[in-house]
Amino acid sequence: MEPNSIQLTSFTFPHEAQQAVSYLAANEIFCTLKDEMTVTVHPFYSNAIGGVKIMVTPLDFEKGKQLLIQGGYIQENSMKTEMKKFPTDTKCPFCQSENIDKKRTPGIMTIILYITLGALFPVLKSNMICYECNKSWKFRTISST
Ligand SMILES: [Zn+2]
Structure with missing residues (x-):
């Protein structure tokens, strides 16, 4: 990878990113x-880490962006959307404590919600x-649309 490569765009799913890479090539x-392996191994992390990123050199950025828009891989306005970051400064909404963590053992209802709602909405929920x-x-x- 070029040492000064920059992010052209990102995709939630590795196969989408690979199609775009083939098209660009x-x-x-x-x-x-970038982060293709992480998303492949941990699909639920895709939104949290910003998906699979396509990296290009700055010289190729504008041309690559136009190609992806023409090819229908990305929407023009999606380039303006900032990447959502995993919130790290969240406080407890009840007592404002910062002594919080992700629940390690989700209940069965949470798992069912993940499976049913997760397939319908691009939403990553955490307890x-x-x-x-x-x-x-x-x-x-909520993933950028
Ligand atoms: Zn609390």
Whole structure:
């Protein structure tokens, strides 16, 4: 990978990114994938880490972007959307404590919701728990559309 390569765009699923890479390569844009393995092994992390990223050199950025828009791989306005980051400064909504963590053992209802809703909506839900007041709640990371 070029040391100064920059992110052209990102895809939630590795196969989408690979199609875009093939399309770019056919149009003589050299690019590389970043975080592909992470997403392949942990699909639920895809939204959290920003998906599979397509990296290009700055010289190829504009041409690559136009090619992906023309090819229908990305929408023009999606380039303006900032990558959602995994919130790290979340506080407990009940007692404002920062002594919180992700719940390690999701209940069966949570798993069912993941499977049913997760297939319909591009939403990553996490159960958070507060160690101060022992309340739990959900936060959502909505993927950019
Ligand atoms: Zn609390």
